Amino acid sequence: MHSLPFTAEPSPALQFDVIIAGCGPTGAMLAAELRLHDVRVLVLEKETEPASFVRIVGLHIRSIELMAMRGLLERILERGRRRPAGGFFAAINKPAPEGLDSAYAYLLGIPQPVIVHLLEQHATELGAQVRRGAAVAGFEQDDDGVTVELADGERLRSRYLVGCDGGRSTVRKLLGVGFPGEPSRTETLMGEVNLAAPQEEVTAKVTEIREKEPRVSLTPAGVGVYRVVLPAAGVSDRTEPPTLDDFQQQLRAIAGTDFGMHSPRWLSRFGDATRLAERYRVGRVLLAGDAAHIHPPIGGQGLNLGVQDAFNLGWKLAAQVRGWAPETLLDTYQAERRPVAEDVLDNTRAQMELLSDGPGPRAVRRLLTELMDFDEVNRHLIEKITAIDIRYDFGAGPDLLGRRLRDVDVKQGHLYGLLHRGRGLLLDRTERLTVGGWSDRVDHLADPTAVLEVPCVLLRPDGHVAWIGDDQQDLDDHLARWFGESAN
């Protein structure tokens, strides 16, 4: 891998507006978001076949909301299983508090390869090109665009390049962006296997073990099938994939039995390295998803965070390409999303401490378990993990400003049903405002019956509240701030 050397050869003409490196969940989501605005997108994916590795607990509330906002929820619900929201934080088993502020207050259990498949399908249906077996190996940017070099030497040219190429991101490394944080200290085995022992026996033993070793879990995932999580300490060589024998031995050492473990569906091993990119953008090259942040999978947040990065970036990059972006819009991507990732990194650090061995961490875990009986504590932690607590800094204003608006009933059905095209929306209970010269970018719904505690809200394409009020001039100022110059 190398940065392109300076060359006297002319660069190929701009073939694409945006090249995305990596067709994981982040890259596929970003491609679809860009296509909503007719941006010419090419996704380059180094693997020839989609990954079959099943990680993931599922989609949390905010990601489910994004799917509803783009009309994808039905497809996703067909392939996933609704589970109660709760029991995520450090695997402390508390049900979610009543009345979470969302129309989609559940966890959607769905394997990562299925999500990637559905998002990629959505992106290609919208017109994105995906090329497999095409690894980005180098690039060089200039005033007009980026020349991307593939591993086989082919060169492609686009206006922007986005590295969605995972934790070992080539794009990030070639950009020279620092990735400070902590290396992996604790390794964990995770897989899906069959167990011959009766479920009651497994459950009783695991409940007893978890008193001392909270990092052990054996969760039913089908008839006789269990999702197994075990500490990996002492298990063979890290560079080799784990084997069934590793899992059996480790479980025997901890539980005194392997419950007749056999027929693995998949086996994996992961560490708890925690790192955050110093910058998300250098000129025409941006980073999103695991390329920008890695952390232990506890709480099941990585995929959700990456998909939400893509949702934040998509419309801004599209605005830049289409030529209507206000000058600072693209930079709000880093300003908004990097602090969110910082917070996720911190909560995973805290969860790993709570799951670690020793009398101190066990005592803190017991104390937190008690504290989570207080509704506000439980609610705070769930809202954090499910990302419905996010409030971007849009300046002083009511609490709702900068937050996402939950799906609410409107006269045409429900609000999220009006956001499928990825445009802004003025939801107007006064019926006397207008989006005037921004109507090519922003829709207007005048609806005095909308279930809203304020007169009007202006929503960005990602569903965050960009303005609250009832004054036309103030609205025009905010339309210009987020959507550029009026066409009139």
Ligand SMILES: Cc1cc2nc3c(=O)[nH]c(=O)nc-3n(C[C@H](O)[C@H](O)[C@H](O)COP(=O)(O)OP(=O)(O)OC[C@H]3O[C@@H](n4cnc5c(N)ncnc54)[C@H](O)[C@@H]3O)c2cc1C
């Ligand atoms: C055991 C485990 C369990 C997890 N559980 C959960 C969970 O329950 N919930 C959750 O939200 N997250 C979970 N995660 C995290 C989640 O899997 C990642 O955060 C997510 O995959 C990140 O998506 P991404 O698209 O940013 O990166 P990736 O999924 O890593 O995708 C990057 C893509 O880029 C491709 N690529 C790499 N280099 C190049 C190149 N040079 N050129 C072109 N393509 C390239 C790769 O082949 C890959 O397809 C888990 C992770 C692990 C390890």
